[in-house]
Amino acid sequence: MRESTIMKIHYGTALAAVALVAVHILMRLTQGFAESLEYESVIANYRFVPYAIMLELILVLLSIHGFNGLRVILLEIRQGRTYEKAVSYGCFAAMIGLIAYGSRTIIMTNMGMI
Amino acid sequence: MAQLVGIANEQASTPLSPSKSITLRISRFNPGHDESRKFMDFAVPYENWTTVLEAILEVKKHLDHSVAVRYSCRQATCGSCGMMINGRPRLACFTKISELDSDVVTVEPMNNFPIIRDLAVKFERLFETHQKIKPYIIREDTELESDEREFLQSPKEVEQYIQFANCIKCGLCNSACPTMATDSSFVGPQALAQAYRYVADSRDKGKDSRLKIIDDSHGIWRCHFAGSCSQVCPKGVDPAMGIQLLRGYLLGFKD
Numbered sequence: 362m363r364e365s366t367i368m369k370i371h372y373g374t375a376l377a378a379v380a381l382v383a384v385h386i387l388m389r390l391t392q393g394f395a396e397s398l399e400y401e402s403v404i405a406n407y408r409f410v411p412y413a414i415m416l417e418l419i420l421v422l423l424s425i426h427g428f429n430g431l432r433v434i435l436l437e438i439r440q441g442r443t444y445e446k447a448v449s450y451g452c453f454a455a456m457i458g459l460i461a462y463g464s465r466t467i468i469m470t471n472m473g474m475i
Numbered sequence: 476m477a478q479l480v481g482i483a484n485e486q487a488s489t490p491l492s493p494s495k496s497i498t499l500r501i502s503r504f505n506p507g508h509d510e511s512r513k514f515m516d517f518a519v520p521y522e523n524w525t526t527v528l529e530a531i532l533e534v535k536k537h538l539d540h541s542v543a544v545r546y547s548c549r550q551a552t553c554g555s556c557g558m559m560i561n562g563r564p565r566l567a568c569f570t571k572i573s574e575l576d577s578d579v580v581t582v583e584p585m586n587n588f589p590i591i592r593d594l595a596v597k598f599e600r601l602f603e604t605h606q607k608i609k610p611y612i613i614r615e616d617t618e619l620e621s622d623e624r625e626f627l628q629s630p631k632e633v634e635q636y637i638q639f640a641n642c643i644k645c646g647l648c649n650s651a652c653p654t655m656a657t658d659s660s661f662v663g664p665q666a667l668a669q670a671y672r673y674v675a676d677s678r679d680k681g682k683d684s685r686l687k688i689i690d691d692s693h694g695i696w697r698c699h700f701a702g703s704c705s706q707v708c709p710k711g712v713d714p715a716m717g718i719q720l721l722r723g724y725l726l727g728f729k730d
Contacts, residue, residue: 365690365725436692437658445692 367429374426381419388412407470420463428456496520497572499530501542502583505592514581515539521572527580528556528567531594543593551709554645558594559583564647564707585650601646604666608688610673613681632677639672639717641710648704648714660693664704664714667695671717674724686724695721 388406389397396402406412432452436445469475499519504512517538519530528546535542544567547553551569560570561581572580588596619625648664649655655663670689674682689695695718704714723729 363690364692364694364696368696369726433697437654437661437697440658440660440693 371426371429374422378419378422378426381415381422384415385419404470404475407467408473410471413467413471417464417467420467421460424456424460424463428452428459494520494522497530497577498579499534500579500581501531501534501593502581503542503593504584504590506590512583523571523573525572526568527558527560527565527570527572527575527582530572530580531567531582543591543595545595552643554643557585557645557647557650559585559650564650566645566647566709569709585646587650587652587655588646596646598644598646601644601649601663601665604662605644605669607662608666608670608673608685609681610669612673612676612679613684614679626678628677635677636672636675638712639668639675639714642669642672642712643710645709647707647709648712651703651707653701653703654697654699658693658697661697662689662691662694664698664718667698667721668704668712668714668717670695671721674721682724686721689721690725695725 391397392402407416429452432448435448435452466475496518499517500514501517502512503509503515517534519533521530526549528544528549531542531544532546535544544556544558546556546568548555549568551566554566556567557564558567559565559582560567561575561577564585567582582594584590584594584596588598588600590596642665644665646665648668652661652664654661667689670685673679674685698715698718700715700719702715705712705716708714720729
């Protein structure tokens with residue numbers, strides 16, 4: 362993939378994540394902040410499908426943005442064909458892993474398995 | 476023979492007026508012999524108009540002829556005498572001692588360049604990246620037919636790139652760039668500014684090939700917009716702005 366395409370995704374995910382995280386924080390403020398973090402409130406959020414979808418989107422956006430940022434930092438620290446390939450594929454694999462693990466948590470909680 | 480001796484004597488006996496003096500600290504390092512850099516101090520007389528390069532040449536002439544320094548035009552045109560002067564990349568011929576406002580003037584080789592000896596550094600990487608971005612007008616009809624005129628440009632079209640044409644390849648921008656310090660494959664602000672210079676030229680048709688070259692994992696996207704390249708340019712070129720304008724092409728904001 363061209364670097365400009367990757368960076369367009371990088372900037373796009375950042376903007377979208379800022380918007381969605383802002384909604385997420387505002388939702389925490391609709392009730393008392395401490396109260397909103399109580400176990401029942403958190404579980405209720407996960408079981409509310411639109412909110413669970415939003416959490417899933419935040420997870421995907423931040424994972425893409427964060428792991429690409431990590432890839433960029435690591436590419437600037439050291440150079441070399443093998444190292445750069447390892448960094449790129451490693452970051453991609455870690456991103457998929459995190460999204461899969463986070464999605465599993467969201468889906469299981471939404472379905473009442475937790 | 477007598478005349479030659481006379482000329483030599485005259486050159487050797489023209490020290491600068493000793494009305495004021497500074498301590499010139501020169502970084503000394505020979506990669507072939509030395510393990511680390513060391514500084515040597517020299518007391519050098521100066522006047523208000525004395526440049527750092529003149530002070531270094533004064534040291535070479537009267538105190539230590541073994542100091543290695545690259546210079547040529549002495550008028551900020553050739554871009555040969557770039558060095559760190561009191562911690563900032565500057566042209567030695569374009570920096571007056573009086574404007575530094577310091578009793579000690581420290582000169583070191585430019586950062587982000589391999590050292591040949593003392594203040595002289597290797598420019599291979601800069602020239603390689605400069606050549607890489609194809610720093611010339613690309614078009615198929617470069618050979619004019621007899622009844623054709625030159626490729627005319629309006630003042631507005633010239634304005635798009637003319638400041639970037641002032642680059643003298645002195646390397647100060649690359650020396651100041653924080654990304655150049657860590658990323659040995661980064662194309663650098665000098666080459667990126669020159670890429671913009673040709674991309675923005677209305678006579679040039681090589682935009683796509685140049686954008687492809689800089690759209691690399693060590694290309695334009697590794698610039699963090701620190702802006703230090705523009706701060707240190709002695710010719711008023713603004714590489715940081717050129718890089719942002721180039722990004723406009725790659726992001727689709729400009730055609």
